[in-house]
Amino acid sequence: MDIPAENDLVPERPEWREPTRIDYLRFFVGVPVAVGVFFSLVGTRLTTQMPYFAALVYMVLHMFVVWWMVSGAAFALRHWCRSWRPPVFAIVVMAYVSTLVPAALVYQQLGELFGNWYPVFAANRSDVAPSWSLTYLAHFLRFSIPGLPLYLAGIYGYRALQQIDWLGYPPEPESAAVPAAESKASRSETLPLASKLAGTELPADAIVISVKAEQHYIQIWTDQGKELLRYRFKDVRQALKDCDGDQVHRSWWVNFDHVKGVRKSGRSIELEMSNDITVPVSLANRNTVVNALEEKMQ
Numbered sequence: 337m338d339i340p341a342e343n344d345l346v347p348e349r350p351e352w353r354e355p356t357r358i359d360y361l362r363f364f365v366g367v368p369v370a371v372g373v374f375f376s377l378v379g380t381r382l383t384t385q386m387p388y389f390a391a392l393v394y395m396v397l398h399m400f401v402v403w404w405m406v407s408g409a410a411f412a413l414r415h416w417c418r419s420w421r422p423p424v425f426a427i428v429v430m431a432y433v434s435t436l437v438p439a440a441l442v443y444q445q446l447g448e449l450f451g452n453w454y455p456v457f458a459a460n461r462s463d464v465a466p467s468w469s470l471t472y473l474a475h476f477l478r479f480s481i482p483g484l485p486l487y488l489a490g491i492y493g494y495r496a497l498q499q500i501d502w503l504g505y506p507p508e509p510e511s512a513a514v515p516a517a518e519s520k521a522s523r524s525e526t527l528p529l530a531s532k533l534a535g536t537e538l539p540a541d542a543i544v545i546s547v548k549a550e551q552h553y554i555q556i557w558t559d560q561g562k563e564l565l566r567y568r569f570k571d572v573r574q575a576l577k578d579c580d581g582d583q584v585h586r587s588w589w590v591n592f593d594h595v596k597g598v599r600k601s602g603r604s605i606e607l608e609m610s611n612d613i614t615v616p617v618s619l620a621n622r623n624t625v626v627n628a629l630e631e632k633m634q
Contacts, residue, residue, distance in 0.1 A: 355500045356605050363502070367490050368403040372396030386454050394450055402483055403490075404437040414503050424503045428491060432484050436477065446588045479528050528579035528591050530558055535573065538563050544579075545594045545611050549587040557611050559594075584625050592628055 355363075372395040386394070406545050409431035417427070451458030477587065495501055533541035533556070542558035549569035573583055581591040590607055598609035604622055607615040617625050 351498050355502070360501055363405065363490075363494055364404065367494070368399035369396055371403075371486065371490075372399040375399075377514060386450075386457055390450070390454060394446070397446060398443065401439055401446075402435075402480075404486070405439050405442075406431050406487055409435050410503055419503065421505050424491065424501075425488070426489055429484070432487065436480060439480070487583050526578055526580065528576045528581055530556070530560075532575045532579075533565070533567065534575075535567070536563055536565055543591065543594075544576065544581075545591050546609055546613055546615055547576075547589040550577075557609070557613055559611075582621075582624065582628065584615060584621050586618060588615050590615050592632060595629060598626075598629065 363413075374394065375398075376392040376395040386533065391612060406428070410427050413422075413427050413431055413434075422430075447457075454458065491502060495504075518533060528540040528544035530536050530538040530544060533544075536556065538556065538558055539560050542560040545557045545559060547556045547557070547573075550564075552566060552568075553564055554567045554569060554572055556565060569587065569589075572589060574590065578595055579591070583589050584607065594610040595607050596610050599606050599608065601616065604619050605617045605625070607625070609615060
């Protein structure tokens, strides 16, 4: 059964994929290197008088420190908070705050190392206070706060481009697992049988294919005949709510097992049923119907 593609169908959230080794390499090596190269090209007050290669190494090392520290803390927090399931933004902010002090220690060691190599760099340093002091921490915070939006941009940007939800949680199941005893129930209990509709003269085991509301009546088509019955359409929907079918139009209900084809009808679609009935699908129900039929084809 071919389902026509519609460019104006409402897009749904993509399915996140599992990261590969290439994704890990890009995210944990490629991104910090690219950001470090960018800042080395732009230049900072400390690195403008250093050789370019030294400035490049300095900035890339800085990016590695913050990227790896925050990422490690974020993945640990994601694991520890899995029962709470906080949003990605909250995980990143908590991870960033938790790594400020250890990152300050590492950054000062890097500064001392490059200061020993390049006197110009040492002369321009303003982070000469001990790394454990409030003075140095205030200095570090002032220059580190702009890094949070940068890291968030990396997380959300890579997620949007590659469909990898680095720090997100898998969607919770909509309902609990069906008990074993219940799962063994006969499929006939969930089939749209005529016996589910009170007052019908159709055989009890007749499978309902489609139902159409006609004022105070309903027209029922089954695999064993059809019948016009005085019935409210909403009562039909209620009686068949557990069956593999749905309302596709304000006056139509169909059994998805008996849809043999789909065709375009303007902006909407029509269903070709196994009993040669053509059923219109309203614009409001189009996406739901297409998704249901695609699931059955998988």
